[in-house]
Amino acid sequence: MARQLGFDLPSRTALGRDAFFVAPSNAMALAMIDRWPDWSGGKLALTGPTGAGKTHLAHVWATQARARIVQATALPGADVPALASGPLAVEDVPDIAQDSDAQTALFHLHNLVLAEGHSLLLTGTPAVKHWGLTLPDLASRMRGTTAVALEAPDDMLLTALLAKLLADRQLTPKADLIPYLLSRMDRSFAAAIDLVRRLDAASLAQKKPLTRHLAAQVLDKPPAGG
Structure with a gap:
């Protein structure tokens, strides 16, 4: 059902396996999660770009x-034995x-999780060698970790991502809207996430349905801070 205008309903992010759209850019990562x-x-x-699905896959695996x-960032002061x-x-x-402090906690957590015979998943945006960790023993263990990357999206995946992001915000676009967005937006996961956020905000502020006309206004207005 389309959202009623004027009510700022919460975004509900779908993080289940059935909401993860499989495409060539993420199939290898999903296969590794399954194994x-x-x-x-x-x-x-x-690893992979912001919005590529790392958190989604982490929840699928969890x-x-x-x-x-x-x-x-929550590791300093955490109960490491309990987490392990x-x-x-x-993440x-x-x-x-x-x-x-967080690096030291992760070093001990890494060792204890594996010593207890459990599995450990680690996520980050750049390749592991660019994570910038300064604790030598931790950096060494991270570099020795098998890594798989989520790649940049193709049209099929961006279409599915936009549809999912709009559905998460209870927005029901017309059939011609997503192709229109694809033809004009920056082609990245982060851009898709930001664009849907701005479309949602504009729809609420103007109390108007999500149309190509409204989308054109949003696309022509630079993002905040841009």
Whole structure:
């Protein structure tokens, strides 16, 4: 059902396996997630552009493996033995590149999770060698982790991503809207996420349905800070 105009309903992000659209750019990463019991050394690093689906795949894996998910920035002061008591996903590892306490916690957590015989998933945007970790022992362990990358999207994947993002925000576009957006938007995951956010905000602010005319206004207005 289309959303009623004028009510700022919460975005509901679908993170289940059935909401993950498989395309050539992400098929290898999904295959590695599905083969998690066979990960070399019990761990995997998942990389790729912002919005590429790393968090989505982390949730898919967490459901399969009955794993916990924790942000790397939340590790200082965390109960490492408790976190290491089962499979674990640590998101956005590069975010702790300047945090020695978080790196130390991740080093101990990495060792304990694997020592307990559990699996460890780590995510980050750039390739692992560019995560910028300054703790030598941790950096060495990360470089020794099998990695798989989510690649830049093709038209098919961008179409599916836009449809999913709009559905997450309970927006029902007309059939011609997504092809129109694809022809004019920056072709990246991050751009798609930002564009849908701005379309949603404009629809609410103007109390108008999501149309090509409204989309043209949004596309012609530079993003905040841009």
